[in-house]
Amino acid sequence: MDLVNSSLTDISNAVKDQKISAEEVASFFFKRMKDLNQSLNAVVFEDENFLSAARVIDSKISKGEELGPLAGVPFGIKDMLCVRNLPATAGSKILQGFVPPYDSTAVAKLKNAGAVILGKLNQDEFAMGSSNETSIQGAVQNPWNNKYVPGGSSGGSAAAQASRMMAATLGTDTGGSIRQPASFCGVVGVKPTYGRVSRYGVIAYASSLDQVGPMTSTVEDAALTLEVISGFDAKDSTSSQRAVPEWTRALSKDLKGIRVGLLKECMRSSLHKDVEKSVENSIDELKKMGAEIVEVSLPLIEYAVPVYYLIAACEASSNLARYDGVKYGYRSDFKNLSSVDLETFYSQTRGEGFGAEVKRRIMMGTHALSSGYYDSYYLKAGKVRRLFVNQYKDAFKQCDVILSPVTAAPAFKLGERIADPLQMYLNDIFTTSTNLAGLPGMSVPFSLSTDGLPIGIQITANHFDEQRMLNVAWALESVAPAKGKRPHVF
Amino acid sequence: MSSNDFEAVIGIEIHVQLNTKSKIFSSDSTTFDSGDNENTSPVSVGMPGTLPVLNKKAVEFAVKTGLALGCNVSQKSVFARKNYFYPDLPKGYQISQHDKPICEGGSVSFVVDGVKKTVSITRAHMEEDAGKSLHHGDCTLINYNRAGIPLLEVVSGPDMHSPAEAAQYCRTVRQIVRYLEVCDGNMEEGSLRCDCNVSVKRKNESTLGTKVEIKNVNSFRFVEKAIEYEIERQIEVLERGESIIQETRLWDPDKNRTFTMRVKEDAQDYRYFPEPDLLPVTITQESIDKIRQHLPELPANRRERFKSDFGLSDHDADLLTSEREIADYFEETASACKNAKAAANWIMSELLRELNQGSKQIQESSLKPSDLGALIRLIDEGTISGKIAKTVFQEMWVTGKSPQEIVKEKGLVQITDPQVIEALVEQVLNENSQQVAAHKSGAKKNLFGYFVGAVMKASKGQANPDLVNKIIQEKLKS
Numbered sequence: 023m024d025l026v027n028s029s030l031t032d033i034s035n036a037v038k039d040q041k042i043s044a045e046e047v048a049s050f051f052f053k054r055m056k057d058l059n060q061s062l063n064a065v066v067f068e069d070e071n072f073l074s075a076a077r078v079i080d081s082k083i084s085k086g087e088e089l090g091p092l093a094g095v096p097f098g099i100k101d102m103l104c105v106r107n108l109p110a111t112a113g114s115k116i117l118q119g120f121v122p123p124y125d126s127t128a129v130a131k132l133k134n135a136g137a138v139i140l141g142k143l144n145q146d147e148f149a150m151g152s153s154n155e156t157s158i159q160g161a162v163q164n165p166w167n168n169k170y171v172p173g174g175s176s177g178g179s180a181a182a183q184a185s186r187m188m189a190a191t192l193g194t195d196t197g198g199s200i201r202q203p204a205s206f207c208g209v210v211g212v213k214p215t216y217g218r219v220s221r222y223g224v225i226a227y228a229s230s231l232d233q234v235g236p237m238t239s240t241v242e243d244a245a246l247t248l249e250v251i252s253g254f255d256a257k258d259s260t261s262s263q264r265a266v267p268e269w270t271r272a273l274s275k276d277l278k279g280i281r282v283g284l285l286k287e288c289m290r291s292s293l294h295k296d297v298e299k300s301v302e303n304s305i306d307e308l309k310k311m312g313a314e315i316v317e318v319s320l321p322l323i324e325y326a327v328p329v330y331y332l333i334a335a336c337e338a339s340s341n342l343a344r345y346d347g348v349k350y351g352y353r354s355d356f357k358n359l360s361s362v363d364l365e366t367f368y369s370q371t372r373g374e375g376f377g378a379e380v381k382r383r384i385m386m387g388t389h390a391l392s393s394g395y396y397d398s399y400y401l402k403a404g405k406v407r408r409l410f411v412n413q414y415k416d417a418f419k420q421c422d423v424i425l426s427p428v429t430a431a432p433a434f435k436l437g438e439r440i441a442d443p444l445q446m447y448l449n450d451i452f453t454t455s456t457n458l459a460g461l462p463g464m465s466v467p468f469s470l471s472t473d474g475l476p477i478g479i480q481i482t483a484n485h486f487d488e489q490r491m492l493n494v495a496w497a498l499e500s501v502a503p504a505k506g507k508r509p510h511v512f
Numbered sequence: 513m514s515s516n517d518f519e520a521v522i523g524i525e526i527h528v529q530l531n532t533k534s535k536i537f538s539s540d541s542t543t544f545d546s547g548d549n550e551n552t553s554p555v556s557v558g559m560p561g562t563l564p565v566l567n568k569k570a571v572e573f574a575v576k577t578g579l580a581l582g583c584n585v586s587q588k589s590v591f592a593r594k595n596y597f598y599p600d601l602p603k604g605y606q607i608s609q610h611d612k613p614i615c616e617g618g619s620v621s622f623v624v625d626g627v628k629k630t631v632s633i634t635r636a637h638m639e640e641d642a643g644k645s646l647h648h649g650d651c652t653l654i655n656y657n658r659a660g661i662p663l664l665e666v667v668s669g670p671d672m673h674s675p676a677e678a679a680q681y682c683r684t685v686r687q688i689v690r691y692l693e694v695c696d697g698n699m700e701e702g703s704l705r706c707d708c709n710v711s712v713k714r715k716n717e718s719t720l721g722t723k724v725e726i727k728n729v730n731s732f733r734f735v736e737k738a739i740e741y742e743i744e745r746q747i748e749v750l751e752r753g754e755s756i757i758q759e760t761r762l763w764d765p766d767k768n769r770t771f772t773m774r775v776k777e778d779a780q781d782y783r784y785f786p787e788p789d790l791l792p793v794t795i796t797q798e799s800i801d802k803i804r805q806h807l808p809e810l811p812a813n814r815r816e817r818f819k820s821d822f823g824l825s826d827h828d829a830d831l832l833t834s835e836r837e838i839a840d841y842f843e844e845t846a847s848a849c850k851n852a853k854a855a856a857n858w859i860m861s862e863l864l865r866e867l868n869q870g871s872k873q874i875q876e877s878s879l880k881p882s883d884l885g886a887l888i889r890l891i892d893e894g895t896i897s898g899k900i901a902k903t904v905f906q907e908m909w910v911t912g913k914s915p916q917e918i919v920k921e922k923g924l925v926q927i928t929d930p931q932v933i934e935a936l937v938e939q940v941l942n943e944n945s946q947q948v949a950a951h952k953s954g955a956k957k958n959l960f961g962y963f964v965g966a967v968m969k970a971s972k973g974q975a976n977p978d979l980v981n982k983i984i985q986e987k988l989k990s
Contacts, residue, residue: 104561112914117560124554126561223561229788258563259790337788343604344558348654360650368597391595391783400785 025050026186026512029245030095031270033189034136037079037094044079044094047139047189048072051096055140055187058511061168064181066101067142068111075138080211081267090135092250097132098182098191098440101142102149104223104232112225113147113157116375117346117353125256126223126233127191128234134214135250139198140188147377148342149199149227151175152449155440156379163436164207165509166475170433173203179237180207184476185511190238190247194224196231197330198428198453199479201465202346204237205428208467208476208504210244210495211237213262215486216460217262218248220255227335229260231457241466241496245269248488262486269489275497277311282494283318283421288452294431296471301427304468307501308494311323314504318417318424323455325406327447330454332390332403339387342380347371359425400403407458414459414484422490424482426452428465432475452480461490466495469503476504518712518750520743521720522668522678524735525707526685527663528695529641530573536640536662537564537607544701548655556660558602563789566591570662571614571793573694574638575803577664578615580688581633585800589614591638591787596780600643600654608665610784613637614793620668621812622684623826624677631681632669638793639663648663656700664694670709670720675739677960679732682706686732687811691836699730706735711756712746721746722756726770729763737761742770814839822852831860836877838864848885851892858884862902866909878912879905887915900924900973906979927975933967936975940966951988960984 023042027382036042052072053224059065069075079094104122106129111117125133133139146156154162154177162177164170165185172181180203183191193200195213202212211233227234232321236247252266284305293301305315345352346368354370356362362370376384390399417424428454429449439446456463464486465478479498483491499505535542538555578585593611618633641663643656666685668817672678686704697704706729711721724746726738741763746756761770809817812834818829818839832842838859845855848890863884867874887904892936896904896919907918919925927933940963941948947963950956967980 110560112560120560122559123553124559124562197638221561222563225560226789233908249988255566260564260788335700336785340595340783340785341606343595343597344560344602346597346599346604349557349602350559364597364599388783393783396783396785 025189026054028189028300029240030189030238030246033095034091034093038083043084044076044138045073047075047094048096048140051188052140055098055182058185058187062163062165062185062511063160064144064162064172064178064183064185064187065098065141065384066111066113066144066157066178067103069139069141072096072138072140079136079138081381088469088488090250091246092116092132093136094367095137095190096140096188097137098141098143098179098188099129099139100179100191100193101145101177102146102194102225103129103192103229104225105139105142107247108142110142110225111158111349112443114345114376114380115158115161116339116352116372120351122223124223126234127220127255129204131251131253132192142465143176143182143191146175146177146199147198148225148338149175149194150199150379152202152446153434153436153440154178154203155436156377158377161436164475165511166433167473169435170211170475171206171436173433175199175203176211176237177203179486180204180209180211183207183209183237183239186239187304188220190236190243192234192247192251193237194227194232194234194414195457196227196233196334196451197457200235200237201428201453201463201478202449204465205478205480206433206469206476208478208507208509209237210241210464210466211478212457212464212488213462214488215262215462216249216250216457217260218252218388218462218486218488220253220258220261222255226337228337229341230332230337231330233457241492241499242270242273244464245273245492264486267489269492272489273327273496274493275311275500276311277308277494277497279314280312280423280490280494281314281316281421282308282380283316283417283424285323285424285426286317286319287321287323288426293427294471296469297429297431297477300469300477300479301425303503304425305313307498311497311501313494316419316421320413320417320455322406322409322413323451326410327451329403329406329410330450330458331386331447332399333407333458335383335387336391336400337387337491339384339391342376342384345372345375347375351375379443384464406467410455411459414461418484422483422487423494425494426480426482428452428478428480432471432473432477456482461485462491464491464495466498467502467504468498470507501512517714518682518743518747519715520654520673521711521713522672522674522739523709524668524672524678524681526666526682527705527707528577528666528685528689529703530568530570530662531703532569532573532662534567535660536570536638537660541659542661544927546652546657548886549629549657552659556602557656557809558604564607564787566790566793567662570638571795572803573662573692574614574636574664575795575800576692576807577689577694578618578636578955579800579807580692581615581618581620581636581666581685583615583618583624583633583636585615585795586612587795587797587800588612589637589793591790591793593784593787598642599652599658600645600656602643602656603657606640606642607787607790608639609637612792620681620684620688622680624674624680629672629677629680631671631677634667634669636664636666639665661875671918675736675743678708678739679736682732682735684811687834691808691811702730705730708735708739708742710742710746712743712750722758722938723748724756724758725760726763727760727773734763734765737768738770741768745770757874758936793884799843808836811836818842821854822846824856828856832856835874837873840883841874841877844881845885845888848882849888849892851888854888854892855885858888858905862905879908883908883914890915890919891989894976895919896924896926896971897977900926920944924974927971928979930979933971933975934983936967936970937963937980937987940970941987948988960988963988
C-alpha cells in the first residue's frame with residue numbers, strides 16, 4: 023500500500039479490512055518520521071508506546087469490534103496540546119519535564135476514533151511566533167527548502183505534514199498559526215469557528231482566540247479530522263453546543279450560486295508578485311467553476327495586527343502566570359532554597375524559563391492591563407474587535423466566503439526576521455482578523471512561487487459555516503497548479 | 513482633645529464559604545478534613561490547558577444569600593481575573609468578579625444595645641479561594657485542598673461606628689447564611705472570615721480618614737477587640753499630630769494588638785480583565801423569583817413572629833432564633849405542649865445547659881422536641897410536679913425515653929388524692945409533736961416550711977405541693 027499518498031479514509035479502511043495492520047502502518051510512519059526528522063526537527067517527543075496503541079486497534083479489529091473513522095491512522099500533535107503521559111512543553115523551557123496526566127479533548131477524540139499518536143510536534147514557544155524559530159527545541163526546516171522557515175507557530179505540524187512523517191497532524195491557531203505555516207509548507211490547514219473544538223487540555227496562549235485545527239495533505243482529510251475533533255465539551259465552557267455536520271459526506275465541488283468575496287484591501291496592499299498571481303489565478307478558476315465573484319471590503323483590516331497583539335498579549339500575560347516554578351515544570355537551580363526570597367524565586371525561574379519573544383509579550387500584556395492603561399488599550403481593543411465582527415457580518419451579506427492571500431509573501435529565510443519583531447508581526451495581517459471575529463478560516467495549497475515555495479489561498483467563512491469554506495477549498499484544490507507537487511524530501 | 517472628639521468609620525468584608533459539595537470551577541470535593549492535597553485535580557492546581565467550569569450550585573447559593581441580604585441579583589454578571597503572584601494561588605490569578613458582581617445594593621438590620629441599626633451591603637461577588645501555605649521552619653509547603661472552594665464576598669458600606677456594631681453585623685450575616693444553609697459559619701475552619709476596614713475622623717470633619725484593613729479575623733470577639741484596638745491606635749497617632757498610613761494589618765490574639773502585614777506602597781495592581789474561559793453568568797428573572805419563593809423564614813422575621821405569636825420577650829426571642837435549629841426545636845416543642853412560655857423556659861434553661869455541657873448542637877439532642885412537649889403537658893395536666901419533671905428530664909436526656917414511659921416505670925405520678933395526703937400530713941405532725949407545739953405557741957416561727965418539706969419527703973416528692981400546703985394549714989389551725 024502506498025501509505026504516503028493514501029487518504030486517511032483509505033488507510034482506515036485498509037486497516038479495518040485487515041489489508042494492512044495498524045501496527046504496520048504505525049511502524050512505517052514512525053520510521054519515516056525518525057529518518058526525516060534528523061534534518062527537519064519537526065518532532066520534539068516521540069511516543070515510544072505507539073506500537074501498543076496500534077496493537078490495541080488490531081486486536082479490536084480481530085475481535086470484530088466497531089471502530090471509528092480514523093482506525094489505525096497515525097497522527098502527530100502540536101506540543102501545545104496535552105497528550106496523556108507524553109511531555110507537553112509548548113516549546114518552552116519553563117515546562118521542561120512536565121508530563122500531563124490527561125489528554126486534551128481533541129486528542130481524546132482522535133484516540134476514540136482509532137488514531138495512533140506518534141509524537142509531539144515542534145512549535146514557536148507558547149505559539150508566539152510566525153517562523154518556528156522561538157522554540158526551545160530549535161528551529162524547524164521547511165521541507166521544500168531547508169534554508170526557509172516552515173512558518174509558525176505550528177511549524178512542526180506543517181513540516182511534518184508536508185514531508186508526510188505521519189498521516190495527519192493537529193495544530194493550533196491564535197492569529198494564523200495553522201494557516202500561515204500550512205501556506206508556507208503546502209498543506210491544508212483549518213482554523214475552525216471559535217468554539218467548534220474544545221480547548222480543554224490545549225496550553226493557553228490567548229484564550230479568546232485559540233482554536234485547534236487539522237493540518238493535512240488534502241481538504242478531504244482535513245474535513246474528516248475536523249469532524250472527529252469538533253463538538254461540545256462540558257470541560258470547556260466556551261465550546262459550542264451546535265451539532266457537528268458531516269462535512270466529509272457533504273463535500274461538493276459544485277460552486278454554482280456560491281458567492282466568493284475578494285477582499286479589496288488585500289489586493290491594494292503590497293503583495294509579492296507570485297502571491298498576487300496566485301490569488302488572481304484562483305479567482306479565475308473559481309469563476310470557471312461557476313462561482314460568482316464579488317468585491318468585499320474590511321476597511322478596518324489595517325488595525326487587525328495591533329488589536330490582535332494587544333488582546334493576545336494581555337491574555338497571555340495572565341495565562342502564563344501559572345508557570346512559576348512552584349508546582350511543575352522548570353525551576354531555577356537554587357542551591358539553597360531557604361535563603362531565596364519569593365520574588366527572586368519567581369524572577370529567576372521565569373527569567374530563565376521564558377524566551378525573549380514570550381517575555382516581550384508578557385511585558386506588553388502586563389503593561390496594557392495595568393491600571394491607567396486598561397481603558398485605552400485592552401478595553402479599546404475589545405471595542406475594535408466588535409467592529410470587526412460587525413464588518414464581517416456586513417461582508418457576509420454580500421458573499422458566502424471571502425478569499426484572500428494567507429500572507430503577503432511566501433516563506434522567508436531562517437534568521438531573516440527573527441531580530442525584527444514588527445516585520446514578523448506584519449506576517450499576520452491577513453490571518454489575525456479571522457481569530458478576532460471568531461470565524462472559520464483555512465489555507466489550501468494552490469501554487470508554487472518562482473523559487474519553488476508553496477503559496478496557499480485563504481478561505482474565510484461565516485460562523486459555523488465550515489461546509490462552504492471546505493467546499494470552495496476542495497474545488498480549488500482540484501484545479502491547483504501545485505496539485506501533485508511534492509517537497510524535495512519525497 | 514479627647515477620644516470623644518473622634519468618630520470611627522467601619523466597613524466589613526465577609527468571605528462566606530459556600531458549602532457546595534464540589535469546588536466552584538472543578539469537580540473536586542470540598543470536604544474539610546481530607547488529607548493534604550487530596551481534594552485536587554489538574555483543574556484546581558492550574559495545570560496547563562485545564563479550564564474552569566462554573567458550579568451551578570454555587571451560583572444558586574450566591575443568589576439565595578444576595579436575596580436574603582436584600583440585594584438586587586444581576587441577571588448578567590461577569591467573572592474576572594485578579595492577577596497576582598503567590599505560591600498558594602495555582603494559576604497566578606484568582607477568578608473573581610470585578611465590575612459586574614452577582615449581587616448589589618442590599619442591607620442588614622440588627623439591634624445593638626437596644627438600638628436598631630441598619631448596615632448597607634454594597635455588593636456580594638463570587639470567587640474562588642486560594643490554597644494554604646504552611647510554613648515549617650525554613651521551608652513552605654502548600655495544601656491546595658482549599659484552592660477553588662467557592663466564596664461569596666459580602667461587602668458592607670462604611671456604616672458602622674463602634675466595635676460592638678461591627679461584631680453584631682458579622683453575627684447577623686453569619687446567622688443569615690446559616691439559616692439559608694449555604695454556609696456552616698464555622699470560623700475556626702475558615703468557613704467565614706472577616707476583613708475589617710477601620711478609619712477614624714474628627715467628628716466635625718466630613719471627609720473620611722485614611723483606612724486600615726485588618727485581614728482574616730476569625731472570631732466575632734476578635735473582630736470587636738481588633739477594631740477597638742485599632743480605633744484607639746489611630747486616635748493616638750492622630751493626637752500625636754501624625755497621620756495614618758494606609759496599610760493592611762493582622763490581629764494578634766495573644767498580644768491583643770494589630771500589626772502591619774503590608775503597606776499600601778506594596779499594594780498590587782491586580783490588572784483585572786474579564787475571564788475569557790468563562791461565559792458571563794446569566795440568570796433569568798424567573799429562576800431568581802423561584803429561589804426567592806423558596807427562601808426560608810429569615811431570623812429577623814422569625815424573631816418578630818416569636819414575639820407576637822408566643823408573647824416572648826426580646827431576650828427570649830433573640831436566644832431562641834439565634835440558630836435556625838433552636839428555633840425549629842422551640843416551635844415543635846411549643847406546638848406539642850401548647851405552652852410556648854414553658855417550652856421557651858425548658859429549652860433555654862435545662863436543654864441548652866445540657867447541650868453546652870456535652871458540647872452538642874441542638875440537632876444532635878437525643879431528647880426529641882415532641883417528648884419535651886409531652887413532659888410539659890404532664891406538668892400542665894398535673895400528672896407530675898415541676899420538681900419531679902426535672903428528674904424526668906434528666907432521665908430523658910440520658911436514656912432518650914419518652915416522659916410517659918419514665919413516669920410509668922418509676923411510679924412518679926403525682927399524688928393528688930386529698931385523703932392520701934391528709935394521712936401523710938397527720939403522720940408527719942404526729943411524729944413532730946414538739947415542733948407542732950412550738951409553732952402553735954408562736955415560740956418558733958417559720959416551721960411551716962419544715963412541715964411541708966417533711967410531707968414531700970414522706971411522699972417521695974410525689975405529693976401535689978398545693979394540696980400539701982392547704983392540708984397542713986388546715987391541720988395546724990385545728
